[in-house]
Structure formats: structure tokens, C-alpha cells
Amino acid sequence: MKLQKETKTGQSERKRWYDDACGTAFALDLIGERWSILIIRELMFGPRRFGELRAGLPGISANILTQRLEGLEANRILVRRRLPPPASARVYELTEWGYESEPIVQMLGRWATRHPEHDPTLPLSAASIMMSFRTMIDAKRAGEMDARLGFRLGEDAFVAHVHGGQIDIQRGDPATAEAQVSGAATMLAAVVYGGEALADLEAQGLLTVDGDRALFERFVTLFVLPPKLAEPAG
Amino acid sequence: MKLQKETKTGQSERKRWYDDACGTAFALDLIGERWSILIIRELMFGPRRFGELRAGLPGISANILTQRLEGLEANRILVRRRLPPPASARVYELTEWGYESEPIVQMLGRWATRHPEHDPTLPLSAASIMMSFRTMIDAKRAGEMDARLGFRLGEDAFVAHVHGGQIDIQRGDPATAEAQVSGAATMLAAVVYGGEALADLEAQGLLTVDGDRALFERFVTLFVLPPKLAEPAG
DNA sequence: CTGTATCCGTGTTGATACTG
DNA sequence: CAGTATCAACACGGATACAG
Numbered sequence: 001m002k003l004q005k006e007t008k009t010g011q012s013e014r015k016r017w018y019d020d021a022c023g024t025a026f027a028l029d030l031i032g033e034r035w036s037i038l039i040i041r042e043l044m045f046g047p048r049r050f051g052e053l054r055a056g057l058p059g060i061s062a063n064i065l066t067q068r069l070e071g072l073e074a075n076r077i078l079v080r081r082r083l084p085p086p087a088s089a090r091v092y093e094l095t096e097w098g099y100e101s102e103p104i105v106q107m108l109g110r111w112a113t114r115h116p117e118h119d120p121t122l123p124l125s126a127a128s129i130m131m132s133f134r135t136m137i138d139a140k141r142a143g144e145m146d147a148r149l150g151f152r153l154g155e156d157a158f159v160a161h162v163h164g165g166q167i168d169i170q171r172g173d174p175a176t177a178e179a180q181v182s183g184a185a186t187m188l189a190a191v192v193y194g195g196e197a198l199a200d201l202e203a204q205g206l207l208t209v210d211g212d213r214a215l216f217e218r219f220v221t222l223f224v225l226p227p228k229l230a231e232p233a234g
Numbered sequence: 235m236k237l238q239k240e241t242k243t244g245q246s247e248r249k250r251w252y253d254d255a256c257g258t259a260f261a262l263d264l265i266g267e268r269w270s271i272l273i274i275r276e277l278m279f280g281p282r283r284f285g286e287l288r289a290g291l292p293g294i295s296a297n298i299l300t301q302r303l304e305g306l307e308a309n310r311i312l313v314r315r316r317l318p319p320p321a322s323a324r325v326y327e328l329t330e331w332g333y334e335s336e337p338i339v340q341m342l343g344r345w346a347t348r349h350p351e352h353d354p355t356l357p358l359s360a361a362s363i364m365m366s367f368r369t370m371i372d373a374k375r376a377g378e379m380d381a382r383l384g385f386r387l388g389e390d391a392f393v394a395h396v397h398g399g400q401i402d403i404q405r406g407d408p409a410t411a412e413a414q415v416s417g418a419a420t421m422l423a424a425v426v427y428g429g430e431a432l433a434d435l436e437a438q439g440l441l442t443v444d445g446d447r448a449l450f451e452r453f454v455t456l457f458v459l460p461p462k463l464a465e466p467a468g
Numbered sequence: 469c470t471g472t473a474t475c476c477g478t479g480t481t482g483a484t485a486c487t488g
Numbered sequence: 489c490a491g492t493a494t495c496a497a498c499a500c501g502g503a504t505a506c507a508g
Contacts, residue, residue, distance in 0.1 A: 016479080016480085016501090020356055020357065020358065020362070021354045021357065021358040023343030023345075023352065023366065024272065024339050024340075024343040026347070026349070026353075027342035027345060027346030028268075028271060028272070030346055032266075033480090034262075034266070037258065038256075038258065038262070041258055049490085050489075058253070059482090061482050062491060063493085064480095066491060075349070076349065090490075097345075097348060097463055103341050104341045104342055108262070109256065109258040111335055112258070112260045112264055113257040115264065115310065118257065119260075121255065122254055122255035123253070123254065123255065124254065128256035131256075186255070189255060229331055284470055293501080295501050295502060296471070297473075300471070324470070324471080
């Protein structure tokens with residue numbers, strides 16, 4: 001059972017696995033190492049380059065990212081591709097099966113946000129907040145809406161299409177949408193999940209809304225975090 | 235942000251966390267360390283003692299299990315209780331919120347079994363195989379059935395109630411069920427997932443069926459692993 | 469039996485510096 | 489920009505000793 005590609009020197013297959021027929025244990029053999037699941041999260045909206053991954057994973061070091069990408073490729077969760085010239089940059093892209101792990105990423109997130117110490121004001125990648133929209137949308141509240149919103153979060157641009165109680169999100173040009181939001185992902189999170197007043201952040205120049213402003217104001221009400229656990233008595 | 239209880243010596247809160255507002259990252263702060271999710275799996279059918287956990291987690295060492303139990307308790311995923319006298323043994327039990335992680339455990343397992351290198355013949359704990367029944371039951375095939383099956387897997391005893399396309403599983407006395415199966419969890423897995431002939435294992439004395447034998451023969455057909463990934467061309 | 473504490477060898481992780 | 493090399497800190501697993 002070789003899950004980790006051998007190094008050039010022929011050693012080091014992988015020393016610590018669970019050796020357990022349980023599928024859950026095997027999943028952890030595949031993606032249980034530190035950072036792996038967050039790399040998958042960063043790839044959920046399409047191929048990314050090494051540096052883009054690094055930017056979305058503050059704290060990871062280059063050598064660890066290299067190791068993880070090798071491991072995930074060997075485990076068939078992602079493939080390494082070269083973009084057609086003239087770009088011809090190297091990108092990492094989830095396999096079809098890799099994309100199937102989305103519910104795992106979502107459930108982990110939904111479950112953990114019930115913990116009282118979860119802090120939504122910490123830094124956040126663009127992929128994270130867009131993924132949270134898919135996880136946290138309230139189908140009832142979104143049921144009536146049919147609209148496109150555009151997001152420009154640093155280097156990352158997305159278009160979200162809310163319709164039928166769902167939300168489709170793709171990387172794309174925000175200008176094609178009915179409303180556009182620009183700013184840091186963290187500021188968007190502050191408005192949607194942190195209860196910050198949009199007007200305040202706009203006044204400070206931290207967030208900008210163009211186009212159909214009322215649409216965005218309605219949009220931010222579509223997402224509801226699950227209820228927090230009761231604090232222990234005391 | 236203290237998620238890890240301090241030791242008596244006052245050091246070591248926890249050095250490596252992700253510092254990310256993303257719920258998924260926070261989930262991994264809570265349960266992302268090696269063994270944590272498998273400990274949760276072992277607790278999914280009710281409270282367990284230290285030694286029982288150890289038995290279900292081959293390869294874990296006592297000090298690591300102690301560390302993880304402390305961490306999971308500090309993170310409110312489980313609580314430590316003392317059984318009422320005369321047993322008065324110490325047991326570990328998931329909190330209500332801890333039990334809510336079941337879908338995560340299940341999705342990890344379901345997703346990973348599509349990998350061609352998943353090996354269902356490896357050793358397996360009793361909790362693992364019973365959990366796999368909940369994960370892998372085919373609602374259509376089970377739709378007609380309403381029956382109770384009992385399992386005696388080493389020290390562990392369960393009763394499964396199949397009804398309405400679902401399966402309820404609890405620790406309990408197998409004798410109360412219409413059919414009883416005894417043997418190692420691995421042997422049960424060999425029949426249900428490994429395509430081994432029940433008669434062969436019985437002939438070797440590795441598995442024993444009492445009561446309504448036809449019921450058990452039908453039972454083993456209710457569980458279907460998701461399709462394997464295609465092997466890479468070559 | 470149920471843990472807890474400590475030591476030790478090894479492997480993993482991560483920060484920094486560096487190369488193509 | 490995309491990684492590799494090196495080194496130090498830490499986590500893990502095994503063994504063992506010990507306490508209730």
C-alpha cells in the first residue's frame with residue numbers, strides 16, 4: 001500500500017498510517033495531514049497556482065505546501081497541469097473525486113461554527129468566505145431571490161448566482177453582475193457574519209458596493225450561522 | 235484563544251493552530267490532530283472506557299490517548315463521567331454536539347472508500363463496522379425489511395433494527411434479536427463488503443449465525459460501497 | 469484495571485535562506 | 489514566481505515505571 005509517492009532517493013513512503021479498514025481512517029490517511037483539507041478548500045472554485053494557494057493559507061511554508069501537493073497528487077485528489085501557452089503556468093486542480101469532498105469541507109465548517117470560541121473576525125481567504133456562502137445559505141430566505149452578485153476580494157473575483165434557494169458561485173468577472181462588492185474577504189465576513197453595519201465599513205473605505213445596493217443589503221441577510229452551544233454553567 | 239486545557243505545569247496551550255476564520259479550519263483546530271476523529275468514531279455508539287477505546291484504536295499509545303481525551307474534553311466534544319457505583323468506572327462520552335459530528339465521520343468514510351487502494355480486509359473495530367452499516371445502507375434495498383439483528387463482536391454487542399429503509403443501531407443484547415451473528419468484526423466485513431461466502435467462514439468457525447439465518451443472508455446484501463474510481467490509464 | 473508521568477528515538481513540521 | 493535545502497522545534501509512538 002503506497003499512498004505517498006516515493007522521493008527521488010527511493011525512501012520515505014509514509015510512516016504513519018492507521019492501517020484500519022474503516023473508511024474514515026482511510027480518509028484520514030489520504031487527507032488527514034495538517035493543511036491538506038485547507039488546500040482542498042482553496043481549490044474548490046477551480047485550479048490555483050502555487051503562490052495563490054500560499055496566499056490563501058497564511059502560515060503554511062513553501063516546503064510543506066510542496067509536500068502536501070505531492071501527496072494529494074499521489075492520492076489522486078488533485079492533478080498538476082500546465083496552462084496552455086502563453087501563460088504556461090503550473091496549476092493544481094482537484095480531480096472529479098477531489099471535488100466530491102466538498103460536503104466534507106462544508107460539514108466540518110458548519111459543525112465547528114457552533115463552538116462558542118469560533119472567531120469569525122480572524123483573517124479569511126476569498127475561497128473560504130465564498131465557500132461559507134454555499135454552506136450557510138438559508139434556502140427559505142433565498143427562495144424568492146434570483147440575482148447575480150459580483151465580488152472582488154483582493155486578487156480574487158467571483159460571481160454568485162442566487163436562484164431557487166441555492167447559490168452557484170464561480171470565479172468570474174464581477175462586472176457582469178447586478179451588484180458588485182469590493183474589499184477584503186474579512187470585511188465581507190464582518191458584514192455577513194459579524195453583524196457589522198455595511199455603512200460603517202463603507203465610510204471607512206473598507207468595503208465598496210456598486211450597482212444594486214439594495215440587492216446586496218438583502219444578500220447579506222441570507223446567511224445564518226448555526227446556533228452557538230450554550231456556554232457551560234458558571 | 236485557549237482550546238487546549240493547560241497542563242498542571244502551566245505550559246503548552248497549543249502551539250499549532252490555523253488562526254483562520256474559516257469554520258473548516260476551526261474544525262481542524264478542534265479535531266484535526268491525529269487520532270481525534272477516530273476516537274470520536276469509537277464513541278459514536280455510547281460511552282466507552284479508556285481500555286475499550288484503546289482496543290478499538292490499534293496503534294495508539296496510552297499517553298497519546300490521554301492527551302487526545304484531554305483535548306477533546308477541553309474542546310467540549312466529550313465529557314468524562316464516572317459510572318454510578320458499584321461499577322464506578324470512568325467513561326468518556328460524546329456531548330450532544332459531539333454526536334452531531336456523525337455526518338462528518340460518515341462522509342469521510344463514504345468518500346474515501348471510492349479510492350481503489352482502500353482495503354476492507356484490514357483490521358476493524360466493532361464500532362467501525364457498525365458505523366459503516368449506518369453509512370452504507372441502501373435505502374431502496376432495505377425499504378421492505380423490518381427486522382432486528384444482533385451482533386456479538388468480541389466484547390462488543392449490538393442490536394440493529396432495520397426498518398423504513400433505515401437502520402438504528404445500539405449497544406445491547408443480541409439475544410433479543412431475530413438473528414445473531416458472532417465473530418470478529420473483520421469477518422463480518424469480509425462477508426458484507428469483501429464478497430466472502432458466509433458458508434466458508436462458518437465452515438472455518440470464524441463466524442457463527444444463530445436464529446433466522448435467511449434474515450442475515452438478506453441483511454448482508456443491504457450494504458453497497460460506492461463505485462471505485464477508475465484506475466488510471468496504463 | 470485505569471490511567472498518568474517520563475524518557476527516548478524517530479519522523480514531521482515549519483522558518484529561513486537559497487536556487488532555477 | 490516556483491520551488492529546494494537546511495536546521496531547529498515539536499509531535500508521535502514505544503517502553504517503562506508508577507499511582508488509585
